[in-house]
Amino acid sequence: MDTQTTGECLVCGGETKNRCSRCLEAGLDLFFCSPEHQKLVWFAHRLLCGPGKANPPVLPPLSREEIDEARALKETPLASRALQDGIEKIAPFPSEFTLAVQLENMSVESFEFVMKHIDGPVNDCTVLSGKPLLVAALRTARYTNPVEIVALTPNALGSRFLIDHTSALISTVITTLINYRILEQPTLRLLERPWWAPLVHRLLIFSALVQVTLEVSEEGKPHKIQGRTYAAHQRLTKWLKGGMGTGDPAYQQGLARVDIVTPAAYKAFGPVHHMLMDIVRISYEHTKKLEAEAAQSAGQSST
Ligand SMILES: [Zn+2]
Ligand SMILES: [Zn+2]
Known part of the structure; x- marks a missing residue:
């Protein structure tokens, strides 16, 4: 098995080598850094986890x-x-x-x-x-x-x-x-x-x-x-x-x-x-302000 593959934990984004082993069997890389993070979303992931369901x-x-x-x-x-x-x-x-x-x-x-x-x-x-x-x-x-x-x-x-x-x-x-x-x-x-x-x-x-x-x-x-x-x-x-x-x-x-x-x-x-x-x-208000200033100075220079 390829143990060099790393990826971002789907829960926290931390770099990890740990993947869901059942989904790996189904040919899918889903990374979870720890059992804690896998468990946090298990109520959802279990619906699509493993061969026959995942991929x-x-x-x-x-x-x-x-x-x-x-x-x-x-x-x-x-x-x-x-x-x-x-x-x-x-x-x-x-x-x-x-x-x-x-x-x-x-x-x-x-x-x-x-x-x-x-x-x-x-x-x-x-x-x-x-x-x-x-x-x-x-x-x-x-x-x-x-x-x-x-x-x-x-x-x-x-x-x-x-x-x-x-x-x-x-x-x-x-x-x-x-x-x-x-x-x-x-x-x-x-x-x-x-x-x-x-x-x-x-x-x-x-x-x-x-x-x-x-x-x-x-x-x-x-x-x-x-x-x-x-x-x-x-x-x-x-x-x-x-x-x-x-x-x-x-x-x-x-x-x-x-x-x-x-x-x-x-x-x-x-x-x-x-x-x-x-x-x-x-940022919207700032842009509006800049536009208004630009319009004003354009108005001044044209008069
Ligand atoms: Zn994590
Ligand atoms: Zn899985």
Whole structure:
């Protein structure tokens, strides 16, 4: 066995040789520096750990309840987040951009066709070629109400939080790649991509850290791992913007602008998030001031 391989612990970022041995059997390098850090996110990682589950990752099939919820949301406009005047706002997409339209764009099939074939094993792509993406989009869609997104807590989300949060991130990354025409329907072939398994595992473990942070804060205790969650987000973003290990400039360019912070993650960051937003606001105000000064001096020199 190759004992020289090292990598960053998925929890703390520390350089380590320790990998999850079950996932290594499945041909996947997932680094955890210590049993303590492996245990911290084990409640999430166990869902996809080891041969038969890890590579490609086997996400749980949609429940009847999830499918019914998606049907009910068919005509609901999806929401998006945007920085407006340097302040984060939740803004709805144009009202015509509904779940039905999104699924039709993603699948190049009708909404009814997607709904008819969406249940069963997520990795069965024989009828729907981009099934893992469609399932992720569907799981993300129930958080389309902006007020709901901001108010969301692990208690309200229950046991579905992990998979839903991971799905929201999967959906963001893959739609970015589609928007930049790096991936195209009907040849998404997600399961064959070398980055697919590492991506899903990383997003799941990051989601686990978000959940742990939210749960701690819900109990009114200090956010002990808040800074760590924030740091994990920074490393995840860096990995994505570096092209997810592909070294492919197209991926690097396409993912350069990807924003993988969900409202739940923002909430988990707490003061760290506010600090971040303050930096955005201050730099925005600074830029405005410089622009105003430039405009004023240009006005003076022209008179
Ligand atoms: Zn660690
Ligand atoms: Zn594992």
